[in-house]
Amino acid sequence: MDEEKKLGLFTLTALVVGSMIGGGAFNLASDMTKEAAAGAIIIGWIITGIGMIALGLSFQNLTKKRPDLDGGIFSYAKAGFGNFMGFNSAWGYWVAAWLGNVAYATLLFSSLGYFFSIFGGGQNIASIIGASILLWCVHLLILRGVQSAALINLVTTIAKLVPVFVFIIVGIFAFQINVFVDGFWGQGGTFTWGAVGSQVKSTMLVTVWVFTGVEGAVVLSSRAKNKSDVGKATVIGLIGTLIIYVLITLLSLGLMQQADIANLKNPAMAYLFERVVGKWGATFINLGLVISASGAWLGWTLLASEIPYLAAKDGLFPKWFAKENKNKAPVNSLWITNGLIQLFLLTFIISDKAYNFAFSLASSAILIPYVFSAFYQLKYSLRSKEKDRTINIVTGIVASIYVIWLVYAAGLDYLLLAMALYAPGIFIYYKLQKQNNPKRVFTQVELILSVAIAALAVFTIYELVTGNIAI
Structure with missing residues (x-):
């Protein structure tokens, strides 16, 4: 690929942020409060922050120490634990990526349902037809080349952050401490290890879902101008997104009671904002979600089609997946990926909570790739004789403990x-x-x-x- 067509630091960072801050950010408060109160949510974010930063630093270290592993997270599993684990990591990541797009489709059309009643809550025949049309439009866009799609992702990432920042700024001024502390530890009102532990556990799949995409720059590392930018983009995107998520969640709990937030329609942020500023608030946030979910859909289709393509080049998937078109887009991988998304869009009909089902299943599927990435960070660091060996071992241990906890918490x-x-x-x-x-x-x-x-x-x-x- 020509140098000018490769991805720079800013574009890679936008891909990381754009993949993480998708539709999930706009429903984050509702998803977190369904089974957890403010105190447990704070503990959940502390665990997630430590664990995800350790995982992000693992990605940064491995891209620096093993720049030859262009396949990202599945290539770490292969290098550390053999072809079978490498294949399953690639397979699990691929499954998680296209399931994530099913979740984005649900949120996108529930948001469009605010403006066009034909889409209802985003889970009807009209939504399936609309999602299908959008799916194949994204397909045609990516066939024009990964660089073109990444540029559009950069634009949508900037656009989607505007309503999020407006919500945060208004939320700071409207925050009510008495609302926030009421029921701080849940219905019982007091701290008990069993009750709070159960609440914390309930938040884990949600946090995995909203951070899925942290490895986006790693997956596209073969298309980066400089390999050093991959690690930088991962850490910058991760820390920035973590701050945004914590603010969205905690500020929401200062605007409305936990039980009321949990029962809000998708997207919860729109109806929270409407309560503070009036009708225009819901319109503003829903427009932001349309842009955000569309951008995340594009970003995740990029990642979903890239994984089988890279795995095929590495001998882990059938060679058929490695075919490129004249624009260097992974054409066969893209066709089969979007075909599966099309099939799973039918869950709009058979599940009354298609969004929660899709994101929970996607989060569960991606745990295996994360587990082996953390394990490889630890294994590689234990064998290393470099000066930063100790800090990398500690990072690997923390990341490994975190991903094991996630597997347990998934249920x-x-x-x-x-x-x-x-x-x-x-x-x-x-x-x-x-x-x-x-x-x-x-x-x-x-x-x-x-x-x-x-x-x-x-x-x-x-x-x-x-x-x-x-x-």
């Missing part, structure tokens, strides 16, 4: 659903390995893991059919 139902999505990947991996190494497809450990994933997938389908797991 059994969503982890089982994630296994059902991982299971088809085993068949593809088997076929690919059979071609490359027919004598030994799986190691003994890989075979055990494959059987376990398949068994859990079958169990999950049974639980869905019997109604024990609801979507």
